[in-house]
Amino acid sequence: MASRPVHVRAPGKINVYLGVGPRHDDGYHSLATVFQAVSLYEDVYASPSDAFTLEVDGDVDVSGVPLDDRNLAMRAAKLLAQTAGVDAGVHLRIRKGVPVAGGMGGGSADAAAALVACDALWGTELGAHRLHELAARLGADVPFALHGGTAVGSGRGDELTPALARGRFDWVLVLSEQGLSTPAVYGQLDLLRAQDGAVADDPPMSLDVPLAVLQALRAGDARDLAPALLNDLEVAALVDRPDLTSALVDGIRFGALGGIVSGSGPTIALLCDDPDQARLVQDLLRDTGRTALHVHGPVPGARVMG
Structure with missing residues (x-):
């Protein structure tokens, strides 16, 4: 286990295209979307701890951000610990730069960053494929925040295919x-x-x-x-x-x-x-x-x- 905090940065996203199908019986909609990660970031710092704790600050209004298991980053840390059999906690500090409830996937970026940060902190070395599987369990936008770039999303948006995007x-x-x-x-x-x-x-x-x-x-x-x-x-x-x-x-x-x-x-x-x-x-x-x-x-x- 790392003895110093691990700092992970994850981007917000824009849906360049978002096609939404009819509502399914499970409450979800089929999507056809193109994500593009942009230079507005969430920073997550993971520190060793005996318990799972969370603090949030940032450049945007964070008053509505939950600090318990409703927070995707907290859920991500606990899911990783359960999956990898880690008998330890973590203190997560989130510094938000993506607007809260702004349609840019800030919470999903927090979850993706928490997965990467805890994987590095605990030395679990789950690998990109396993982290992607865990990300998909947390929410439709979390896998994209993990990978970034530009990608086509299908299914609930979590089935990703990289899209070639030249330039800026x-x-x-x-x-x-x-x-x-x-x-x-x-x-x-x-x-x-x-x-x-x-x-x-x-x-x-x-x-x-x-x-x-x-x-x-x-x-x-x-x-x-x-x-x-x-x-x-x-x-x-x-x-x-x-x-x-x-x-x-x-x-x-x-x-x-x-x-x-x-x-x-x-x-x-x-x-x-x-x-x-x-x-x-x-x-x-x-x-x-x-x-x-x-x-x-x-x-x-x-x-x-x-």
Whole structure:
């Protein structure tokens, strides 16, 4: 067992494309999505301890983050200990940089980072494949946070296929002080789809990622990717938060190539042509009183630092 704290960093994500199928009897939806890990991070520090304890701080509002077994990072640490037969605890300190309940997978990044950190702290050496299996048991977005980069997700989003993405994509994130519940947004989508004509056939119910998305990523062409951005959850997120529409409209007006609600929202992701354009869009949005951040992707998944 390591005697010093282990520091692991894991990225938040944007769903460049998110197709959502009908609700299954088990409550889950089939997904076809393209994840891209971006340069907004969660840092997890794992220290030796006799018990399982957790503290959280960060650059974002963490007042709603649970400190018990409802926290994915805590569950990840206990799952790893149970799986590997470790008779020890851990103290986890999470420093959050990804918005809480922002549709960017911050909790999933914490869980992925906790798996990697505890594996290194305890010297369990489970390997990438076994860690991926444990990540999939914790949540649909956790395996991607483990691997990072750009990937196509199918099933519940946890069946990953790496996607070739050349170059760099620049995004401006418009953050919101009030989060959205992912289950609530999925429930709202189900209600809308149950109403005849509420969403019609647009967006489509297909679970195939369009070829145009994959080709644009492969070419590293933001101008081709922008018109292919799509999120089936966006219509449901905007029902609960109609104010997000103005952020999308202003982002395009200020020069972004395209925009989308990230995951279940409420974070808005605006795709820009290059870093200079992204910084300009960021500054203009800040001038309106919004919280805007320039990030880029793809970046690596959870990894030990220093």
